[in-house]
Amino acid sequence: MGLATLVRFGAVQFVACFAAASLAIAADTKAPGGRLAAGDLAEFTSGLGPMIGEVIGGPDASGYYQLLVPRKGEVPINGNKLRLVQRNGAPDAAFKPGDIVDVRTGPGQAERVSIVKVKGAWCQIQAPLLAGWEECKDLRVVKRAGGGQGAEQARPEEDTKSPGTASAAAAAKPANVAGSSLRGTYQNADGSVQIEFLPGTKAFWSLQGATMECTHKQNGKKVVLSCDGDDVAFSVNDDGSLAGPPDSLMTRMKKKS
DSSP states (O other): OOGGGTTOOOHHHHHHHHHHTSSOOSOOOOOTTSSOOTTOEEEEEETTEEEEEEEEEOOOTTSEEEEEETTTEEEEEEGGGOEEEEOTTOOOOSOOTTOEEEEEEETTEEEEEEEEEEETTEEEEEOSSOEEEEEGGGEEEEEOGGGOOOOOOSSOOOOSOOTTOOOHHHHHSOSBOSSOSOOEEEEOTTSSEEEEEOSTTEEEEEETTEEEEEEEEEETTEEEEEETTEEEEEEEOTTSOEEOOTTSTTSEEEEOO
C-alpha cells in the first residue's frame, strides 16, 4: 500500500471511525502470526483509509501498541485493529535513504518523492505534500543518493525526467503551501462525498451527511487534503475537476454548480 492507496475506504469504515472521534481503527482483523514486536510493520484503517506504521512498543496492559506513522508521529492502536505487514529483520530492498524515485499515484500519474528509510521490502517515502510507506518494488528510480548508479531493483529504468511529474528540485520548493487556489464545493458522481474548499487552508470533507474539518494545500496541480492527520492527494485535471485515489469514492470530483 502506497501513497496512492492510502484512501481505499468505504462509507461504513468512515462512519465508524468518525463516530468514535479518535484515531481508533475500523478494521476488526487481529494481526496474523501472533504478538507484534518492535520493528514490525503493521497496517490499520483510519477515517480516510488504510495506513502503515512501524511498531515501536507494546502491547500495554490494555492491548495497545505504539506505532510510528509518517507525519502523524506516535499513534496508539489496539492490537485487534492491526494487520501484520512485515516482520522486523526482513532483508532490505536495493534502495537507500536519499534516493529520488517516482511513485504511481493513479493511471498515467506519478509523484516524485525521496526515500527516507528502507525496511525490508518497504520504503518510507516523503515529498512536501505526501508521506507514507510504499512497496519498494513499485518504485521507479530517478536518481540514486549521492549521484551514484546504485543497485538494480524491480524497475531498473532510470532517467532525470518523467512525464507528468515535477522535478526533484520543484518538489523541494512547493509552489503554494498556504492553502490552494481551489474554492467552492466539489462532489463525486452520486454526491455522497463532498469537499468544500474555503479561502486560506480550511476545508470540510463530508460523507453521507457526516462532516470532518480539514485543511488543504497545493503544489502546482497537486492538492492535498489533510483530515485528522490523514492525507489524501488529488490531481487537478485540465477541465478543473479533481482526480483522487483510484478505487475510492473520490476518483473523480467535479465542482458543484
